[in-house]
Amino acid sequence: MYSTAANAELALLLEVAGTPKPGNVDRERDLPDLRFEHFLAGAVGARPGLDALADPSVGVGEGFERAVAGMSEQSGGNTQFGALLVLAPLVRAAATGPCTPGRAREVVAATTVEDAAAFYRSFDHVDVFVGDPPPDAPDLDVRRGSAAVPAVRDRDLTLGDLMAESADRDGVAAAWTTGFERAFDAADDVAAADGPLADRAADAFLALLAEEPDTLVAEKHGDAVAREVTERASDLREAGVSVATDRDAVDAFADDLVDRGVNPGTTADLVAGALFVALEAHGVRP
């Protein structure tokens, strides 16, 4: 029996193994200075933090911070910050009862100011691409890392509160406010499909990308590019394209996004969450 933390680690590995995942590092593609092997090391390094997230005596924020610190012990930089942020409440929910959207919501609702402080500290460990903070709250800029913790305490913000404030511009934060419903829905599809799990991961990525613009792409390249990428994914899906039916079409999309430096990383983060739910709640195995 895989432990809950083992399933989370395996979800990180299967996520990066899924190919083609247009614009992202995958089994067949590296980005400049960010390689497949950095993701392998990131997943193994995150394991003690994932174990902590499965331990109800450790705060969700602290477990997340430990996972990020361990993930960062490789030279590629940020590999799985967003994926770990998706996994954190899901792992806690799964380790303490059924892994359902309702229970994930409960985990989010139970987060504290200390969890928020730990979340800010996690930015000390690795450079994460994030957009600007709200104009009325420059002191809450996550890029300040632990320096922002006093402001977080002053405002008495829980980690759930912080996520709710970013939900309109960050797909991971949005997942926190919606019981991770997109990840759970994608997990249903992964579990219902057959064939190699890595291929199902790639199909889940395309489906999620077709559904909503990727917020990391929107922050880096603007809303128009994010919409264009989603429209292209949607066109492929509507034409019945999947990894099994027309891999070349997905590969062409993937190569184009890599060439343009367009990286729908938030969508990949949700795939990691979907894979975890498929492994943990549906009992799917490679």
Next chain:
Amino acid sequence: MYSTAANAELALLLEVAGTPKPGNVDRERDLPDLRFEHFLAGAVGARPGLDALADPSVGVGEGFERAVAGMSEQSGGNTQFGALLVLAPLVRAAATGPCTPGRAREVVAATTVEDAAAFYRSFDHVDVFVGDPPPDAPDLDVRRGSAAVPAVRDRDLTLGDLMAESADRDGVAAAWTTGFERAFDAADDVAAADGPLADRAADAFLALLAEEPDTLVAEKHGDAVAREVTERASDLREAGVSVATDRDAVDAFADDLVDRGVNPGTTADLVAGALFVALEAHGVRP
């Protein structure tokens, strides 16, 4: 800081990520019914056993058996039995002092009959390709699994004794009798090289294959094929071929071996050991 067990798990992942590794599953190649994702799951599943191997209160044989049991919780079958057998004494040595050939020899010398019994039980968890037992000892056929344990006890054989008996026809057993010197030498090369660690793993594979015929190939296809494969690897090395200088040449070799079903798996097992030593003793990181 990665734990010793984490380094062992990462070594398993980097081994399978190294490409091209002629004849083996790697980042770019699956075999029929044995896919890359099975190796990812095998590595994660082995982790509790690797943790046990790092715990001196657990027998080396028992830790190995746990690692094999966990590795086997995926549908591809045997992914890393031989690699775990290489790693077992190395992990124990590293967890209890410096990771050196001398200390690995001490771990081997200290193995017991109980370790041998656990080794036999590990064959209950997964089908492993092995050659016939010595004609004078059919009751010691490892394929009998736990059914052979009474015979092992009757003969008072330690796990080190068993390995010594197979050393002339099994490269992993030979490593047990020689302080894992080929793995340590390959680790020196991995640590001295630069570039992506997965590429260094692929180069280490080619170098080890060029050095000695693979015993799994010899058992499955005969000595002539094993010699031919090693000569081809040797010719490539003598021509200065590496993954960095002429990847196409190594890819052609890899494709040919996969097409012929020739799988130098024992050499890959030694690469996993070399990667572990590089990570653990040389402090190499992706």
